[in-house]
Amino acid sequence: MYDFLVAPFVEFSFMQCALAGSLMLSLSSCPVGVFLMLRRMSLAGDAMAHAILPGAAVGFLLYGLEIIPMTVGGLIAGVVVAVGAGAVSRFTVQKEDASMAAFYLISLALGVMIVSLRGSSVDLMHVLFGTVLALNDEALRLIASITAVTLLTLAVFWRALVAECLDPLFLRSVSRLGTPVHFVFLGLVVLNLVGGFQALGTLLSVGLMMLPAAAARFWTNRVWTMCLLALAIGIASCIAGLLMSYHAALPSGPAIILSAGVAYLFSTVAGPRGVLRARIRHRRHRTA
């Protein structure tokens, strides 16, 4: 058991880095995923993941496979798309799903075009799917910074985020934070997707954000506990995925996301708010 579960993380520094990176990512992106889901913006996370591609690609085009230029590029592209789509939805008749789709499609096409100008399909695969087993100190420092910023921002804006989800008009009636908090939140989404793409790639980083959050929804009805549960599922998925990757020589990113996928499917069936509970006919009922 020790050899299977613990030894890989003790004996190999690349596994330690991968574990540290993925755990920090879980700590940061799982609560963001909970709010993304509660704001009914789950697919917006996916769109944003596509949107950061051209920025990362420009960084890659100019500096090769270097973490900082690709991250900064991804961040800029993500912010442009988030602010653009958010502004169109807030200030025009168009809803956010449509504006987000429009912006991310333009961004994605641009990204693929840029990557194709230089580099092989192997490079493109790296950008799209990441390499958690190749996280270096620089990448870990970046992820640690993003985690710290995210947790601090969530702590400060928690009340406003909850109010914006539950009753946005009420928040606007008592505070001017309604619109700013929306953009702060979109910023957090971009930041976490960018933080995740070195480890999981632009496309899979949204998986660690959304799948634990979506799974947690079936177990609890409190936002706070939902965040904690999503975090626990995220951490368990990272550990399980890394072990699967190590022992079965599987690609690490997909292994982590598939582990989270299994947690989601299990929760869908077995959670107190899942399919089974909803389908089982209760023969007893209370008098009031």
Add this chain to the structure above:
Amino acid sequence: MAQAALTFRDLTLGYHDHPAVHHLSGAVKRGSLTAVVGANGCGKSTLMKGIVGVLKPMAGESIKVEGARVAYLPQQSELDRSFPARVVDLVSMGLWPKRGLLGRHTADDRAAVARALSAVGLEGFEKRTLDTLSGGQLQRALFARVLVQDAEIILLDEPFNAIDSRTVTDLVALIKRWHGEERTVLVVVHDLDLVREHFPETLLLARRPVAWGPTAEALTAENLLKARRFDEAWHDDAPWCEPEGHAEHSHDGHAAHGHAGHSHSHHEHHDHGPRAA
């Protein structure tokens, strides 16, 4: 004259270049209880949004007395009932004006929330999630949130829609309690019998004010007929409104009772705005 809690100066609110409230001037007396009455689309909800500031004026302004807090209960459509929140969480949102983004909720705050829940008859509902509440129970919870807000100006937008008579009775009692505490209360209501029975003042809207004053004087058959003739449709070919000369559509919350109808008649003979269409 009593001090005005709210003052409208040539206020025009609307959407996509079309006014929903058109050149409203006048004042709402401090401590008054006013029913806002009119057909669908006549600008009642728009006026509420304009007062609270979530809709910016196209022209003119809405001014509230300095330092006054406003509690606003909108129609329920923007509340996400599937959100994982309990009744006590919803009511605690009313502490925002007092505690803001970061202020800690104290034992006194929690006691205030408990008192508010008790006042609306929702003792024992604290831990119920919003998706398990009936329409009436949710409305009581939202009234409890207004109670917790402890505001000087209270705006309620159609609070009695789809609410059973017992709940309406309880909520009206709460509104009258606020009135007794000299808070300024504006309520959008459709039930004219309810208005006549419980609301001392009425603003009858049809985009412009048809009448504004003591309820018995505002809700005359003649005024109601005028309001019924109101055409809520927008006209794309309506001429652009010229800015000058709208001051006569005004109401002084104290002195001009009984003149609002006249004011409107005056307007009808000299219509110079976009079609009152």
